Amino acid sequence: MSLKIRLSRGGAKKRPYYRIVVADSRSPRDGRFIERLGSYNPMVPKDHPERVVLDGERAKHWLSVGATPSDRVTRILAALDLVPARRIPRQTLKNLPGQKAQERAQEAEEAKKAAAEAAAAAAAAPAEEAKAEEAPAEEAPAEEAKAEEAPAEEAKAE
Numbered sequence: 398m399s400l401k402i403r404l405s406r407g408g409a410k411k412r413p414y415y416r417i418v419v420a421d422s423r424s425p426r427d428g429r430f431i432e433r434l435g436s437y438n439p440m441v442p443k444d445h446p447e448r449v450v451l452d453g454e455r456a457k458h459w460l461s462v463g464a465t466p467s468d469r470v471t472r473i474l475a476a477l478d479l480v481p482a483r484r485i486p487r488q489t490l491k492n493l494p495g496q497k498a499q500e501r502a503q504e505a506e507e508a509k510k511a512a513a514e515a516a517a518a519a520a521a522a523p524a525e526e527a528k529a530e531e532a533p534a535e536e537a538p539a540e541e542a543k544a545e546e547a548p549a550e551e552a553k554a555e
Contacts, residue, residue: 400464402456402474404437405430414438417451417470419459434459437473449473 399422408414415437418430435451475482
């Protein structure tokens with residue numbers, strides 16, 4: 398018999414309240430269960446103490462016996478440091494793009510970068526030309542200053 402630690406829904410319409418239960422994996426969601434471990438109330442704020450009420454010792458026992466928690470219960474148990482957190486949910490792995498699609502996306506990204514670099518180079522070229530035109534005007538006074546210094550040196554030599 399495979400065991401699951403999962404949520405069993407209760408409460409009114411649009412006002413959910415869940416019990417955290419250990420049940421046979423073949424039994425219905427709100428049906429027969431083996432043991433009630435606690436409760437989960439998603440309607441209260443996240444920092445409220447009554448949001449998750451759980452008997453941690455019993456949860457550890459059922460995990461050691463081999464019960465597998467559902468995705469939501471895994472997140473609840475991970476928040477209480479009873480199990481390690483899953484990085485990627487199982488459903489997300491199924492929806493990842495294939496290898497070729499990832500390669501095409503990477504090529505498209507590289508093409509965008511190359512186009513952006515070309516546009517930046519084209520925008521920088523007129524700015525460089527404008528600086529080149531201004532540069533000779535700045536160099537000319539520097540040459541004139543050298544010419545003025547030269548006669549002063551000749552006067553000292555005489």
